[in-house]
Amino acid sequence: MDGLEEKKERVRQHLERANNLPTLPVVIARVIGMVDSPQTSSRQLGDEIAKDQVLTARVLKLVNSGFYGFSRPISTITHAVTMLGFDAVKGLVLSCSALEDMEEALPGLWEHSLACARTCGFIAEQLGIGEVEELSVTGLLHDLGKVVLFQGFEEEFHQVRALVETRDLLFCEAEEEVLGAHHGLVGGWLLERWALPAKLVAPVSDHHDFRPQRSHAEWTAVVHLADVLCRAEALGSGGDRKIPPLQPSAVRLLDLGMEDIRKIMERMDAELDDIPRM
Numbered sequence: 001m002d003g004l005e006e007k008k009e010r011v012r013q014h015l016e017r018a019n020n021l022p023t024l025p026v027v028i029a030r031v032i033g034m035v036d037s038p039q040t041s042s043r044q045l046g047d048e049i050a051k052d053q054v055l056t057a058r059v060l061k062l063v064n065s066g067f068y069g070f071s072r073p074i075s076t077i078t079h080a081v082t083m084l085g086f087d088a089v090k091g092l093v094l095s096c097s098a099l100e101d102m103e104e105a106l107p108g109l110w111e112h113s114l115a116c117a118r119t120c121g122f123i124a125e126q127l128g129i130g131e132v133e134e135l136s137v138t139g140l141l142h143d144l145g146k147v148v149l150f151q152g153f154e155e156e157f158h159q160v161r162a163l164v165e166t167r168d169l170l171f172c173e174a175e176e177e178v179l180g181a182h183h184g185l186v187g188g189w190l191l192e193r194w195a196l197p198a199k200l201v202a203p204v205s206d207h208h209d210f211r212p213q214r215s216h217a218e219w220t221a222v223v224h225l226a227d228v229l230c231r232a233e234a235l236g237s238g239g240d241r242k243i244p245p246l247q248p249s250a251v252r253l254l255d256l257g258m259e260d261i262r263k264i265m266e267r268m269d270a271e272l273d274d275i276p277r278m
C-alpha cells in the first residue's frame with residue numbers, strides 16, 4: 001500500500017470505529033431507529049422529535065425557510081413528517097444535528113449547504129424529478145465529510161486549509177494530498193454508517209467525482225451541478241476560493257441546455273437572497 005492509500009484506509013477505519021463522529025444525540029438515534037421501523041406512524045415520529053425543543057425549532061425553521069417552497073407555513077413536526085416523508089425527515093434531523101458542527105468546522109459551510117439544498121430543489125423541479133425533498137436533503141448533507149475530517153483529523157484538516165491557501169487548491173484536491181480521501185467519500189462513509197439509503201449516499205460520495213455509469217448518477221449530477229452553481233454564485237463558503245469544475249457529462253446526463261441553467265440561476269438570484277454571499 002502506498003502512503004496515500006494507507007492514509008485513506010486510516011480515515012475509513014476511523015469512520016467505522018469512531019465515537020466522536022458528528023454528534024448523534026440520543027433523540028436523533030431514537031428518531032433514526034423509528035424511521036427505519038415499518039411500525040412507526042407519522043404521529044409517533046413527530047412526537048419523538050417534538051420532545052427535543054431545540055431540534056424541533058431547527059427542523060421547523062428549516063422546513064419553513066423556503067427550503068421546500070411550501071405555500072403555507074408548517075407549524076408542527078407531525079405536519080412536517082407527513083409532508084416530507086420519513087427518509088427526508090431523517091436526513092433533515094441529521095443535518096440539523098450537524099448544524100453547529102458545520103459552523104465550527106468552516107465558517108459559511110452551513111450557508112453553502114443550505115443554498116445547495118435549495119438549488120437541488122430548483123433543479124429537480126426544472127427537470128420534473130420527483131422526490132424533491134429527499135434530493136434537497138442530499139444537497140444539505142453533501143459536504144458533511146468536511147465536518148468529520150475537522151472533528152477526527154484536526155491536524156490534517158489544518159494542513160488542508162493551509163494548502164488551500166498557499167497553493168490555491170480546491171478543498172477536495174488538498175484533502176486528497178493530505179488524507180488520501182476527499183470529503184465526499186468521507187461523508188458517504190458517514191451516511192452509510194448512519195444507514196441512510198444508497199440514493200442519498202451516492203450523490204454525497206461522488207459529488208466531486210461524477211461518473212455517469214455509477215448508480216444514482218442522476219441524483220449525483222443534480223448535487224454536483226447545484227454545488228458548482230452555489231460556488232459560482234459565492235453562496236456561503238466551501239473553504240476555498242475556487243469553483244469546482246462542472247463535469248460536462250453531468251450536464252449531458254440531465255439533458256440541460258444553457259437556457260435551462262440560466263433559468264435555474266435566475267431562480268437562485270431571486271429566491272436565495274437570504275443567504276450571505278462570501
Ligand SMILES: [Fe+2]
Nearest residue numbers: 142143207208
Ligand atoms: Fe464538496
Ligand SMILES: [Fe+2]
Nearest residue numbers: 142143227238
Ligand atoms: Fe459543496
